[in-house]
Amino acid sequence: MLGESEGTTGDATIEEIGRRRTFTRTLSLAIVLFVVQQPMVDAVRDNADSVFACSIPGRLSLLVDGLFICAYVYAAYRAYKYVRFLKRPGWQGIAALGSWLVCLAAVLDIIEDLRLWDAFGAVSGVCPGMSTGWFTWVMRGVWAAGVLILAVCLFATSRYGQRKLFGNQPTPEVTFKRVQDQGPDAGRLVICCSGGGIRSASFCLGALQLLSERGFYDKASTVIGVSGGGYMAAPFHVLRRTCADPFSPGSPELSRLRRQTRYLLQGGRAMFRAALSVLFGLVVNLLLIGIVLRAIAWVLGWFLADQKVIVQGFAEIQVDWRPNGSWWYLALSVFLIAVSATMFVVEKVWDRWARMPDPVRRALTTVSGVTLLYGTPVAVLLLGVPGGLYLLGQLPGADPDQPSLPSALLALVDPTKQGVASFGALVVVLIGLGKTVWSGLAVESKEATGLRARLVAFARTKLAPWVGSAIIVVAAIIVLLRWTGGYAIDRSYQEDWSVAVVLAVVVIAIKMLTDANRTSLHSFYRERLSRAFLVTRKDNGAAVSLDYSLRLRYSEWARPTDGGPQLVIAGVANVADPDFVPSERDCVPFIFDAGRIGIVGDRSLPAGGRRETADYEREADVLKREVTVPAAMAISGAAVSPLTGRVNSRTRPVRLLLALLNARLGVWLPNPYWNNRAEPAFPEVHGIAAKVRRYVGSVIDKPGPYRLLREAIGSPSMYDRRIYVTDGGHYDNLGLVEALRREPAQVIVIDASNDPEDRFNALGEAIATARMDHGIRIDLDPAPMIRGGKDRADRAWAYGIATHPVKDGEDKPYRTEIFFLKAVMAGRLGWDLEQYAASHADFPRRSTGDQFYNEWDFEAYRDLGYVLADSLTTHHRVKARLEDLDADGNITQSQ
Structure with a gap:
């Protein structure tokens, strides 16, 4: 348990x-x-x-x-x-x-x-x-x-x-002891780029340009990208490997980037591929659901007919709950649930009269849980399906003039024009609901004012999610009832063995041709990010996208070359184990690092959650395509997913709808706790035979359809062989917690989160998380950034101190300086920004749900990042503190 x-x-x-x-x-x-x-x-x-x-x-x-x-x-x-x-x-x-x-x-x-x-x-x-x-x-x-x-x-x-x-008990191999070594960035500068889609990418680009011009970027040891912040943190890092002034003003790559601000659907070809990606996953999902329902209906329909529970009457179905006057069928239907209830009663009575040993209690609890787990679907199928068939009253051979449900629903499984039209209409309705729901959920900080606005918000965020899920469930029930009725009363259904061949061929084809990651939108999303943001500057001065077929292995490309920072991308692993995560958190940090990749977190997590990145790359995919720089960018930005970590409470009602419609950007990756050895578990292989075995094994081992079920209705676990990794903002949208875990001397946080004005939710959550998970206390007051009743805030940055717990053998705590820069309207800005803000009331808090910018939008957010970063770094106290870093990025004065 x-x-x-x-x-x-x-x-x-x-x-x-x-x-x-x-x-x-x-x-x-x-x-x-x-x-x-x-x-x-x-x-x-x-x-x-x-x-x-x-x-x-x-x-x-x-x-x-x-x-x-x-x-x-x-x-x-x-x-x-x-x-x-x-x-x-x-x-x-x-x-x-x-x-x-x-x-x-x-x-x-x-x-x-x-x-x-x-x-x-x-x-x-x-x-x-x-x-x-x-x-x-x-x-x-x-x-x-x-x-x-x-x-x-x-x-x-x-x-x-x-x-x-x-007579021997093996020594436990697990430890919860915190490693008391020095952080990987101790004494150095770390830069964090927050999440927020293209809004954050634009704002972070301006701030990184300024930090690069002032020399602070090159002095940093690590740049951490979260979600949209990773859109620019990764390209800035990759391009710096080959040129000293990446994305500098007037550079060809910056000009090219301005032409890619509609990066998701840039041009007709991208739109076409996006539509095909959605349709491909949707078709596969519907096929899998249909296969499962058909198999259940086949077996269940035969059983109900064999037991004489369902018989064909003159004009309607007849259900006999006691065939031949026996109670056997009803007893069978509730037997497992009765066993579960009996175990519970035995436990309570035993506990009333005597002390129950823990092994016995665990055994009774296990039996009760298992029988309830299997007894519930048995009771639903054996009692609910016959009852549903009786109420439906529209089976093959029944009176078609007296349907008990709308004919459009009843025709879902009929190979007629009406059936095709009904199925198509169902898909269109679900897609429309999905779009409406996500539009409502994506408006992170808009507070509805007025009765009409509140009603629309309620319909989008509360009503529509449950309506979409209800439609899916009702449609599945009708299909199951129709097929079950056919197999129960029509011998031609039962003898059509060609159906089994077709189902088997479809299952084999799906297994051979795709997997749960390939049917999702991750591949499309990853390619669009790569082609839009990852560029190289050619010798002739042209800026072109890096070849998408080039494997930018994270273990190689995230490392710095010729100085400069390394690249760290933050995601989350969605897990729901009360062993490891607090209630409603539903995730742990998953960090892409060139040296060691995997799960990090508080001391409730056992050691061993990180692996050597090169070894992990080979396990994830023999062709080394799953753990690359563009893959990490896409995973860290996978906000649209059935599982969303800390924000599951908002998206839980729509999980089923998102999974069915293939609105899935997350990726199933190997659990780094598995195969974590001192020596590489998946070393490089040589020889044709060994390579063939590794290749075939990697293809077969890809995540199957069962993973889709876990996304839709399951509870992902830390114990599973694969974990579902999504947007890093589902844990900490700033990257500040990961930065502090690395124990740097200074952190610059570039925050373009879409918080409600003057509330700084992302900062507050990061402060609380750092204290809860690592015992780090942060003293940072964002009061100077609060606009209140003024036209705008006094400034866009705040200074704070993070105090780490005292380590064993040390007499004083380690401290980290925090320079927090926020996308707010502050101070005197250029006239173009003032004019843009006057024309766009939501600037600089445009909804993350809107990812389609034009050149004016992109430039406004970029320039705002540049100007506000300048206001931070030119302040005499901040400038003095940041200049304490030497040329190698080490702090030169004691804190």
Whole structure:
């Protein structure tokens, strides 16, 4: 159970718990598929005298058995990987033997299924049954031997088995101790570029230009980019590798950038590719949902008909909750829920009369949780579907003149013109709702005034999300009911085995041709960012985009060359474990660093969350495409996602809608806690055979459709093999917390967040987060930046001090100076900025939902960043403090 796992007691690593849970989930799936087969096997046995009567349940059982074979082979593989991970001497080879025996049994099982399939296709004679004689018994013997060997290995290598069999308890490998070493930027300057889309990119560009001109950029040791701030932090860093004055005034790359301010949809070709990207993911998502619903309807429809729960009446469906006067069906429907309730009652009664041992309590709680988990969908399917069919009253063969729902909804699964029109209308409605919802959510700081504005805001942010999700759920229910009804009362449905072939071909094609990352909008987003912002200056003076096929590996391109800062991009890993994150936070920082990449955070996180970046790049993708500079830019800016970290409370109602419509910019990456070794877990390989194995393994290991379900309705976990990484602003939109974690002497924060005026929400959240997660206390008062009743603020910057906790062996705390620069109207500005502000009431707080700027918009925000950064660095006290840095960026005076 989360919150009570071994991860919180220090008895197991995250990877150990995660591998065990992964195996347990796969084993549970195999058990469920085995149980689902049993009514079909019983039906074959009951109709042993007629091949005609037993052919449908027999062949349907073989189809389910095909899924069961895949599940138990996968479970055996994961059991072997778990034993191998534990590194108990001698047991790895035995576990490998067990897994190979299970694989051999799977091959024999497939051969048996093929032979039985032909036997069930006979037009006359007796039912062949579910056995092929001695061949079946050989297969079962091999399977049982493999399963027994794996079970023994799992027990013998477990902590309980080690203690009982060998009398030793392994030393825990996990630690929560904070490393007391010096920060990577100790004594240096760090620059932070905040999130905020193209608004922040423009503002940060102006500020970086000024800092570069004054020499502060080259003295910095690190530049941290968050979301839109990364749009410019990364290009500035990359271009500086080849030229000394990146994006300087009048430079060709700055002129080119002004032509790319509509970077997402720059030109007709980009619009076309964007539409295709959305449509591709939407089609794949609908196909996957349709396959799942069809499979459930096939099995459920046959079962309801076989049990005589559903029968075809003269004009409408008839539902008999007690077929043949027996209570058996109703008891079956609620059995698992009853077991869950019984375990709860037993726990309470036992606790009333005696002290219950913790192992017993955990066992009862586990049984209660598992039975509730599986009992709820069983009850919904066995009770809800028949009831829904009765209410629907519109099945194949029923009276078409008396529908109980609008015909447009009922036609969703009909291959007619009306069905196609209904399906198309449903998609259009959902897309419209999705656009409306996101437009409402993207208005971060607009306070509605007036009754009409408040009603519109309520409809967009509160009503529309639930309406969209409700439409999806209702449509899925109708499709499930229609298909289930067809399989229950129409034998032609049941005997159409070609459907199974089509479904299998579609599943294989989706697995072979794409994955959960490729169906998302990440690839399109990454390419657009790369082509718009990542440029190089040619010898002839032209500025052109870097070749998109060039792999800008983060381990190489984020490092500084010839001085200057390194590039750090901040994202978040979405996790919901109460073991590691507070309630409603739902994320931990995920940092792209040239040396070590991965999860960082407070002391509640165990050590081992970061990996060597080069090794991680090879694990994420054999072609090294997933962990690059443009990929990090896109991931850090993935604000449009079903999972959004700390802002999940706002987007939770629309998660299902965003996932279905493919509004997904986040990326599933390997969990850095897994495969974290002293030596590289994925070293460079040489030789054709080794490269082929690595390539095939990498392609097969890509995130599958199950990840889409986790995005839509699941709870992502730190224990999972893959984590969902999105916008860094979902944790700290300033990058200040990550900067302070690195313990620099000074931090310049360039903030273009769209906070409500005079509130500085992003700063307040960063101050509280630094104190909660790292014990760092920040003394910074933004009062001089508050406009209040004045025309504008006195200035656009504030000075503060961050005090770090005292380390072991030290007698005084370490302190960091903070220079906080905010995009606000302050002081006297140039006439062009004054005129632009007079014409644009929302300047400089234009909604992040609007990413389409023209040259005037871009220049206004760029120049504002330049002017305000100048006002900061020319102030005599700030100038004196920043000039304490020597040419190498080290502080020259004591704090």
